[in-house]
Structure formats: C-alpha cells, structure tokens
Amino acid sequence: MRDNTIAGLAAIGVLILWEALTYAFQIPELMLPAPSVIAGEFAGESGRLILANTWPTAVQTVSGFAAAALLGIVVATAMVYSDIVRETLYPYLVAFQVIPKIALAPLFVLWLGIGFWSRFAFATFMSFFPIVIALAAGLKDARPEAVRMCAAFGGTKAQIFSQIRFPYAVGYLFAGLKIGATMSIIGVVIGEFITADRGLGYLILWATSRSDTPLVMAAIVVLCALGLGIYGLVVLAERMVNRVYAGG
Amino acid sequence: MSGSVAQLAEASEPYLAVESVQKVYNAGTSHELEAVSDVSFGVPSGQFLSILGPSGCGKSTLLMMAGGLEQPTRGAVRIAGAPVTGPRRSTGIMFQDPTLLPWKTVLENVLFPIRIQRLPLKDYHQRAHELLAMVGLGDFANKKPHQLSGGMKQRAAICRALITDPDLLLMDEPFSALDALTRDELNDALLDIWQRTRKTGIFITHSIREAVFLSDRVIVMDRRPSRIVDDIPIPFPRPRSMAIQDSKEFVDICAHLRGKIAHA
Numbered sequence: 001m002r003d004n005t006i007a008g009l010a011a012i013g014v015l016i017l018w019e020a021l022t023y024a025f026q027i028p029e030l031m032l033p034a035p036s037v038i039a040g041e042f043a044g045e046s047g048r049l050i051l052a053n054t055w056p057t058a059v060q061t062v063s064g065f066a067a068a069a070l071l072g073i074v075v076a077t078a079m080v081y082s083d084i085v086r087e088t089l090y091p092y093l094v095a096f097q098v099i100p101k102i103a104l105a106p107l108f109v110l111w112l113g114i115g116f117w118s119r120f121a122f123a124t125f126m127s128f129f130p131i132v133i134a135l136a137a138g139l140k141d142a143r144p145e146a147v148r149m150c151a152a153f154g155g156t157k158a159q160i161f162s163q164i165r166f167p168y169a170v171g172y173l174f175a176g177l178k179i180g181a182t183m184s185i186i187g188v189v190i191g192e193f194i195t196a197d198r199g200l201g202y203l204i205l206w207a208t209s210r211s212d213t214p215l216v217m218a219a220i221v222v223l224c225a226l227g228l229g230i231y232g233l234v235v236l237a238e239r240m241v242n243r244v245y246a247g248g
Numbered sequence: 249m250s251g252s253v254a255q256l257a258e259a260s261e262p263y264l265a266v267e268s269v270q271k272v273y274n275a276g277t278s279h280e281l282e283a284v285s286d287v288s289f290g291v292p293s294g295q296f297l298s299i300l301g302p303s304g305c306g307k308s309t310l311l312m313m314a315g316g317l318e319q320p321t322r323g324a325v326r327i328a329g330a331p332v333t334g335p336r337r338s339t340g341i342m343f344q345d346p347t348l349l350p351w352k353t354v355l356e357n358v359l360f361p362i363r364i365q366r367l368p369l370k371d372y373h374q375r376a377h378e379l380l381a382m383v384g385l386g387d388f389a390n391k392k393p394h395q396l397s398g399g400m401k402q403r404a405a406i407c408r409a410l411i412t413d414p415d416l417l418l419m420d421e422p423f424s425a426l427d428a429l430t431r432d433e434l435n436d437a438l439l440d441i442w443q444r445t446r447k448t449g450i451f452i453t454h455s456i457r458e459a460v461f462l463s464d465r466v467i468v469m470d471r472r473p474s475r476i477v478d479d480i481p482i483p484f485p486r487p488r489s490m491a492i493q494d495s496k497e498f499v500d501i502c503a504h505l506r507g508k509i510a511h512a
Contacts, residue, residue, distance in 0.1 A: 149347040152315050153361040154335045163364065167351055245351040 033214040041218035049215075053203040054222050057188055060116065060199070061230065064123025065184035069177060071124065072131030079132075080139040080165070081157075090136075097129050105190045119191030119199075126187035127180035131173070138172025139165045167245045174238040181230045189223065200226075262290025263448050264314065264416065269323035271309050283309040285473040286323070293415075296442060296449040298459035300505060301469035307452045311420050314450060315341050327416060337365055340409035340447075342422040346401035348393035348408075354380065355389040358407040365412065372411060379407035382444075383437055399430035403437065410445070417449045424453065435461055436490065443487050456505050461493060468508045478508040 015035045021027070022034040029037060042050065079086040105122055112118035142165040150164045192201025200219045207215035271284040284306035291297050299307045312318040313325050316335040325332045327339075340361075348357045358376045362369055380386055383403040385396075393401055402422055409417055423431045435458055442449065442462070453459050459466045460482055468478040482501065484492050492498050 143347070145343060145345045145347045146349065148317060149341075149343065150360075150364060152317055152335050152339075152341045153364045154337055155364045159364055163360075164349070167349070242351070 030211055030213050033217055037214050038217045038221065041214050046215055046218070049203065050200075050218055050222055053198050053200050053219070054226070056116075056196075056198050057185075057192065057200040057223070058226055060119050060123060060188045060191075061185045061226065064120050064187060065127050065181050065230065067120070067124040068127035068131055068180055068184060072128055072135055072176065072180070073173070076132050076135035076139060077161075079136045080161075086136075093129060093133055093136075097133065101126055101129075102186075102190055105187075105194055108191070109195050114195040119188050119196070122191050123184040123187035127184035130179035130183060131176040134172045134176025134179070135169055138169025141172070142168035170238070170241055170245065174234060174241075177234045177237075178231060181234055182227060185223065185227050185230065261292075263293035263295075263328060264291040264450070265326040266290070266310065266314070267324050267326065269310070269313065269320045269325060271306065271313065271318065272321045275321065282472075283474065284313075284320075285475060287469075287474070287476060288323075289467060289476065289479065291448055291450065293448050294446050296451065296462060296464045298451045298453055298463040298466045299469060300453060300456060300459045300466055300509065301474075302454065302471055302509065305469040305471035306474035307469050308420050311418050311450060311452050314416075315339055315418050337412060338414045338416065340412065340414035340417045342402075342405050342409045342417070342419045344421045344424055346393075346398075346405040348396075348401055348404055350393050353390050353392060354385060354396065354404050357393065357404055358411055360408060361412050367412075375413075376407065376411060379410055380404070382441065383407060397430075398426055399434055402426065402434060406438065406441065410441070415447060417447050419449065419451045421452050421454070423458070424455070431455075431458070432490070438462060439486075439488055456502050456509070457493065460498060460501050460505070461488065466505060468505060477511075478505070480504070 019034050019036060022032060041047065075085075075089065079089060104125070108118045108122040108125070112121055139161075146164050146168065147160055150160050155163065188199070189201035189204075192199040193205060196202040200223050203219045204216050207213075207219065266287055266289050269284055269287050270282070273279075273281045273283055287306075287310065299310065301307045309318060313320050314327075314332065316332045316339070319333070327336065348354070349360065352360070355373075355376055358380065359369055359372055362372045377386070377389060380389055383406055385400060385403055385407070388396060388400065388404075393404070396404065405422070409419075423434050426434065439462060451459070451462060463482050465479070465481050467476055469475065470477045480501070484498070
C-alpha cells in the first residue's frame with residue numbers, strides 16, 4: 001500500500017513537472033503537448049473519436065489473448081503427456097520465440113485480409129508463445145516428490161495433473177499470461193498500423209499524419225489503460241484460481 | 249541371533265513378503281544399474297522393521313517396490329499373499345521430504361489421500377483432527393505448510409500417511425533431513441503412535457540409533473551387490489522411552505550393527 005502511495009505521488013510529480021516545463025520552455029504542442037492539453041482531448045469531438053476507436057482494439061486484443069491462452073494451455077498439456085508432441089513442437093516453439101515475430105505481420109494481412117481475422121490471428125500468434133512455453137515449463141517442473149506422493153496414495157494420471165502438476169504450474173501460467181496479454185495488444189496495434197480503418201493503432205497513424213500530437217498522446221494513454229486493464233483482469237483471475245486451490 | 253529370526257519368521261505367516269527381488273535400472277544399456285540383487289525377507293503383521301544401510305544399497309528402491317511405485321525386475325513383493333502391482337489404498341507412505349502441498353492447509357493436506365481415493369471427505373474430518381492432536385498439531389489444522397517448522401511438517405505427513413487407517417506404513421528416511429533434537433522428538437512421537445496403532449511398518453534409515461530405538465527388528469543391507477548382511481531382533485519391550493538408549497544392551501546392539509555396516 002505504501003509502495004503504491006509513493007508511486008502515485010511520483011506520477012503526479014512527473015505530470016506537474018511535465019506541465020511546468022512545457023510552459024517554461026514554450027515547447028510546441030506538436031513536439032510535446034502538456035498533460036492538460038492531452039487530457040482535453042478526451043472531451044468533445046476528439047473524445048468521441050477516441051472512444052469509437054478504442055472498442056475494436058479492445059475486442060481484438062481480448063479475443064486474440066483468450067484464443068492464445070486456450071491454445072497455449074491445450075498445447076502445453078499435450079506436450080507434457082506426449083513425447084511425440086513435445087519432441088515435434090518444442091524446437092519450433094523455441095525457434096519462434098527467437099525470431100522477431102513482428103516481421104511476420106504483413107504475411108497475416110496477405111493470408112487473412114485486412115479485416116478482424118488477420119489482426120485476431122496475429123495477436124493470438126504473438127501472445128501464444130510466452131503462454132505455452134511458461135506453462136509447459138511449469139507443468140514439467142512440478143516437484144517430482146509431490147508427483148510421487150500423489151501416485152503413492154493411488155492418484156491417477158488425471159489426478160496427478162489436476163491436483164499436483166496444474167496447481168504447481170499456476171504461477172508459471174500466470175507469468176506467461178501476463179506477458180501474453182501485453183503481446184496481444186502489441187499484435188493488434190501492429191496490425192492496425194499496417195492495415196485498418198479503425199482502432200487505436202489506426203488513430204495514432206491518422207493523427208500523426210495530421211500532426212495532431214495531443215490526439216496521438218491521448219490514444220497512447222488509452223492503450224496504456226487498456227493494457228493495464230487486461231493485466232488487471234489476469235491478476236484478478238490469478239487470485240481467484242489461487243483461492244480455489246487454497247480452498248483445497 | 250539369526251537363529252531367533254528364523255523362528256520368528258516361521259512363527260507367523262509373513263504379512264509382507266519380499267521374494268527373491270531383483271531390481272535393475274536401464275537393463276541392457278550401458279547405464280545398467282543393479283539397485284537390488286536377490287533380496288528375500290518376510291515381515292509378520294504388526295512388526296516394525298527397520299532397514300539400515302549406506303546410501304546406494306537399494307533400501308529405498310525396496311521400499312518403493314513395496315509401495316507399488318516401482319516394479320521388481322525379478323521376483324515379487326507380496327502383501328497378504330497378493331503381489332504388489334501398483335500403489336494400494338491400505339498402504340500409508342512417508343518420504344524424506346514431507347511433500348505437503350503449499351496451497352492447501354495442514355488439514356487439507358492430511359485429507360489429501362481421502363480426496364485422491366474419492367472417499368467422503370467429511371467422514372474423515374474427525375479422524376484428521378484426532379491425528380493432528382495426537383502429534384501435537386491440534387492448533388495448526390488451518391495453517392499453511394509454510395507456517396510450520398520442518399519437524400511439524402513431517403508430523404503432518406505422519407497424519408497424512410495414517411488418515412486412511414492403513415495396515416502397512418512405509419517410511420523412507422522420513423526424519424533424515426531434520427536436526428538431531430527434532431529427530432529425537434519425532435522418534436518419540438512415532439513410538440507413541442506405534443504403541444497406539446500397531447501397524448506393520450517398514451522404516452528406511454541410515455541412523456543406527458534410530459533403527460534400534462524404533463524397531464522390533466533391524467535388517468542391515470550392503471551395497472553392490474545389494475544384499476542382506478544381518479537381520480536381528482530388537483528385544484526392548486514396549487512402550488519404550490528415550491532412557492533405553494543409555495542402556496548397555498542398546499549400546500551393544502548399536503555397536504554390533506555398526507560393525508556389520510563397517511564390514512559390509
């Protein structure tokens with residue numbers, strides 16, 4: 001709680017300093033608008049513009065992330081239980097972690113068109129890898145002593161998964177999900193940068209082309225809020241899952 | 249001394265029988281390792297047997313085979329006449345590591361075998377509380393494992409092993425990671441529990457004193473080839489107290505076993 005207070009005060013301090021400096025040095029709005037000017041963007045016509053463009057970005061981010069989470073859990077589970085699946089997939093998952101996936105974004109547009117599906121697929125693609133790799137590591141890392149204990153009391157394979165492996169991997173899973181959530185929003189914005197007629201990524205490009213820096217900044221603020229919101233949902237889900245397991 | 253063991257074994261049909269058991273890991277490869285070679289012994293019902301030996305003598309492997317977690321390469325382990333082919337419900341087991349699940353409370357950990365065996369949990373609450381009270385954890389039922397000391401965790405693991413009221417209790421060096429004082433306390437607690445429940449028990453240890461103090465009988469194993477080098481009864485009547493450890497007889501038995509291990 002105290003940490004939050006200090007961080008909050010620091011943020012307010014930075015905003016005040018930022019505001020003061022833009023006035024003191026007469027920094028042009030085009031280069032760096034003052035926080036108050038950016039805040040003003042949320043009212044009136046530009047406010048409506050921001051809201052209209054937030055919705056598609058949010059829907060694509062959340063759906064891409066949800067698909068990645070589902071796919072990641074299924075693939076990681078399959079990798080723990082099937083040697084063939086693991087030996088086939090694992091080297092490629094690692095390889096894909098290494099290559100700059102953003103470079104593949106134009107291909108998704110080529111394959112899936114300029115609509116929702118290309119951005120959805122690209123967000124899923126971006127967000128899938130950290131989730132599957134984290135969860136596979138977690139499921140494999142479950143303490144062998146605990147697995148043996150469960151087996152010794154007559155635990156079936158399914159029980160060893162649900163009672164031991166999965167609860168031990170929950171921490172890993174959510175670490176992967178937190179990265180995956182960020183990756184999903186990056187994937188959607190990249191997609192919107194390439195081809196889109198709406199969304200916050202599109203709005204940023206459009207406002208930049210019109211030298212409307214306050215609107216660019218306002219859109220970035222909304223993206224941050226969106227990212228934090230999804231992150232918050234993941235944290236909330238983590239608490240709920242932990243409470244379920246804590247309840248035995 | 250070995251003569252009296254033979255009589256003891258003949259006197260009652262062994263409840264647990266280890267019959268010419270051999271265990272080879274990675275058979276047929278360059279990493280082939282013979283963990284147990286041709287070991288036979290029987291444990292009568294209600295007997296507390298300790299298996300003593302240096303690390304690598306295959307004593308833990310033997311226990312895992314009795315628990316159904318490993319299969320012998322040759323021979324068989326039988327419990328009440330039936331060969332052990334997998335974990336059985338009426339075997340309780342304790343490991344060197346307490347392996348309490350950190351997200352569960354002490355009570356839920358004790359009830360874990362009940363959950364795994366899909367028995368009605370609420371029928372066992374009373375028993376779980378009684379067991380916890382018996383090992384001095386009555387006030388810790390709703391604590392999480394991280395709030396417990398090492399000794400307390402192992403006490404909870406004793407309760408977990410006993411929750412199904414098993415007829416056989418297997419213990420794989422359960423106290424070896426504890427400090428000497430805590431270990432004495434837990435030996436005392438285990439003796440007390442044994443006094444009340446009288447199950448058949450197999451206790452793996454490399455502490456001579458612990459083996460003699462707890463057991464009705466001690467088997468000494470050697471490593472490579474892993475075989476039984478001694479098998480002696482421990483004559484002290486029960487209930488036992490710490491005081492017997494200072495008696496000449498106790499010290500003599502320990503010295504005898506130490507000689508066996510040294511020459512093993």
